[in-house]
Amino acid sequence: MRKTPIPAARVVRLLFVGLLGACVGSRGASAADPAPGYLGPRSLAVSPDGRTLYVACEDARQVAWVGTADGKVIRRVDLPAEPTGLALSPDASRLAVTCAAPKSGVVVLDADTGQSLQVLPAGHTAMSPVFSSDGKRLYVCNRFDNDVSVFDLTTGDLVARIRADREPIVAAMTPDGRTLLVADHLPNTRTDRAFEGNVSPRVTFVDTQSLQTSTTALPHGANGIRGMSVSPDGQYALVTHLLSNFESVPFRVDTGWINVNVVSVIDLPQRTVIATIGLDEYYRGAGNPWDVLWSADGTMVYISVAGTHELAVIRAEDLLSDQARRTMQPMMVAWPIYPSLGASLWRRIALPGKGMRGLAAVGSKVYVAQYFSDSIAQVDLHPGGEARMNEIALGAAPVLTEVRRGHLLFEDATLCYQHWQSCASCHPDARVDGLNWDLLNDGPGNPKNTKSMLLSHATPPSMALGVRATAEIAVRAGFVHILFSEPPDEDSVAIDAYLKSLRPVPSPYLVDGGLSELAERGRELYDSDRIGCYRCHPAPLYTDLRAHNVGTRTPNDRLDRFDTPTLVEAWRTAPYLHDGRYTTIRQLLTEGRHGLRPNEKLNEDEIDALVEFVLSL
Ligand code: HEC
Ligand code: HEC
Incomplete structure (x- = not known):
C-alpha cells in the first residue's frame, strides 16, 4: 500500500x-x-x-x-x-x-x-x-511553560493560562464538558528524602466554567506519564505511566524490581486514584506504555506499548474488577512484586511496526x-x-540511519531481560525521570539523581562520581547492569550516535531566542570574578569537566568531590545536585549557597538575575 x-x-x-x-x-x-x-x-x-x-x-x-x-x-x-x-x-x-x-x-x-x-x-x-464539548473552546498543554492555554475559538482569543506543576503532557475532557483533566509528565519533588513524602506527578482538575483548579497525586514512584483517557460514562479516567521502585537497590530487573508498567484508575466523582493496575506479566514486562483509549461504548480499554511494540487490550469491567486489583496491583513498598501470579486479564497483541x-x-x-x-x-x-x-x-x-536506529533502540524494551524497561524508562526523551537511583557502579547506599543524556558524550567523565570514564562506557554498562542484557556492540554504537545528535531545546526563559534583561544581568554576575560561576561551569558546555568539592557530601557519600554537571537545559532537570535535594536553582543558591565564597552576599535582585540566567541556558 x-x-x-x-x-x-x-x-x-x-x-x-x-x-x-x-x-x-x-x-x-x-x-x-x-x-x-x-x-x-x-x-x-x-x-x-x-x-x-x-x-x-x-x-x-x-x-x-x-x-x-x-x-x-x-x-x-x-x-x-x-x-x-x-x-x-x-x-x-x-x-x-x-x-x-x-x-x-x-x-x-x-x-x-x-x-x-x-x-x-x-x-x-x-x-x-x-x-470543549460545544466545540467553542480549545485547551492545550504548554509542556515547558508548565501551564495550559484556554482559547475561545469563536474570537481566536486567549481566555486564560492555567498553572500545572511540571511538564503538563496530556489532557482529557469529561463527557459533560465540566472538567478538564491535565496530567504532568514528571514528579516535582526533592528525592533525597523520598521516604518522607509522596514523589509523584500530579493530575490537575480544571472546572471549565470557573477555571478553578484542584489536584491529586498519582501513586508514590509514578513517573513518565504519557496517556490519559476518560470513560464515556464520565466515572473514571485512566493514566498510563511507570511505577518506579527507586528506593530499592536495582540489582535485578525481573519481578518488576526496577520499573513496572501500569495504568492508574482515577475515580472522577471522588477525584482520587483508586487503583494502579500493572500491564506486565510475571515473566514478561510491558515496557513503556504510551497512549490509552476507552472504546466509544465504554466496554474496552486499549493501551499502546511503545517499548514492546504491542497493543494491550482489556475489558473495562475486568480492569475495574476486584480480581484485577488482587492480581495486578503492584506493591512498591519494600518488595516490588505482583502479589499473585494469576493469569493475566490483558490480551497483548504484537504489532507489525516499531515504537x-x-x-x-x-x-x-x-x-x-x-x-x-x-x-x-x-x-x-x-x-x-x-x-x-x-x-x-x-x-x-x-x-533507518544510525541515529534513527539508536533512537529506536534507546526506547526499545525488548532489549531488556524480560522486556521490563528501556533506557527511556529512566531517561524519558533522553532526559531525566526526576528520581534518584542507587545504581551499583559506585557501590550501594548512595542514590544518585538521574542524569540527562544531553551533552553526555561531550562532557566526560560520566556519572556524578565520574566512575565511568566516558558516556560510551556508561551506555554499555547500562545494558549489562540495568537492562540485564548484552546486545551486540553495534546497538550501543547506534545509541551513541543518537545521544550525540541530541540538541538542547531552547529554554522557556528566553525572550525571542535571547536572554531577557534580567538574565543578561545574571550572566554578568556569573562571569564576574566576584561570583565566578564560570570558573567551574565555563561556556559553551558549562562544565570544566572536572570534579570539585563544593560541600555537598552527605553521610551516604564516600567521596567529597563530584563531577561538575553541564548547566545546559538545567531548566528541565530538577531536582538538583547529585542527591536531588533542591527543586529550584533559587534553593541551590540561597539554602545551599552553592558556588559562593564564605562571606559573599547576594541581594535579592542578584539572586533573581543569576537564577534567571541559569534557567535560560
Ligand atoms: C533505573 C534507571 C535507569 C535506567 C533504566 C538507565 N539509566 Fe542511565 N542513568 C541513571 C542514573 C540514576 C544515572 C546517574 C548516575 C550517577 O550519577 O551516578 C544515569 C546515568 C547515565 C549516563 C551518564 C550521564 C552523564 O553524563 O554522566 C549515561 C550515558 C546513561 N545513563 C545511559 C543509559 C543507557 C544507554 C541506558 C539503557 C541501556 C540507561 N542509561 C538506562 C538511571 C538509569
Ligand atoms: C568550585 C567549582 C564550582 C563553582 C565555582 C560553581 N559550581 Fe555549580 N557545581 C559544581 C559541582 C561540582 C556541582 C555538582 C555537585 C553535586 O552534584 O553535589 C555543581 C552543580 C551545580 C548545579 C546543579 C546542576 C544539576 O544538574 O544538578 C547548578 C545549577 C550549578 N552548579 C550552578 C552554579 C552557579 C550558578 C554557580 C555560581 C554561583 C556555580 N554553580 C558555581 C561546581 C561548581
Missing part, C-alpha cells in the same frame, strides 16, 4: 508568515536532529464514520489524511513545526493540531478540505489539544501510530474472533 505522496497542500505554510520565524529550527520534546525523509506518525484521530484517519506526522511536519478502506494517503498538509498532538472537534468538522516550538502555533484545519481556518499562538511545546504512539478507535477497529515504521497498525478486534491485522504505510518504507 505504499504510495507516492500526493502533492502537499501548502495552504497552511502561506498562512504562517507571522509564526514561521518562531517555529522554524526549533524542536519539540524529542529533540534529536530532524530526520529528513522520516514521517514519524505520533497522534491519530478518526472520523466518526470510520472512513478517514488523521495522522500527525512529527518528523515530516505534516498531517496526513488516510482513507481507511484502501489505506491510501488522500492529502498531506504541511505545518510550520513538528505536530505533537491532534484532536477532532465534537462535530468532526475541524482538526486542531499542536505544533511544538518555543512559541507554538495551534493550527485549526478544516477536516474536509485541509484548509487552515485559524492559527492560535500557544506557549512552549504545545501538546494534547482538547475541544507505538497515539491510538484511535472506531467500532471494532483500533489504529496505532507506529513511530519508527512510518505506518499505522490497524487491528480489527471482532468480539470473540482472532485479531485481524493490517499495516497502513504512510510513505516509502523508512531506511
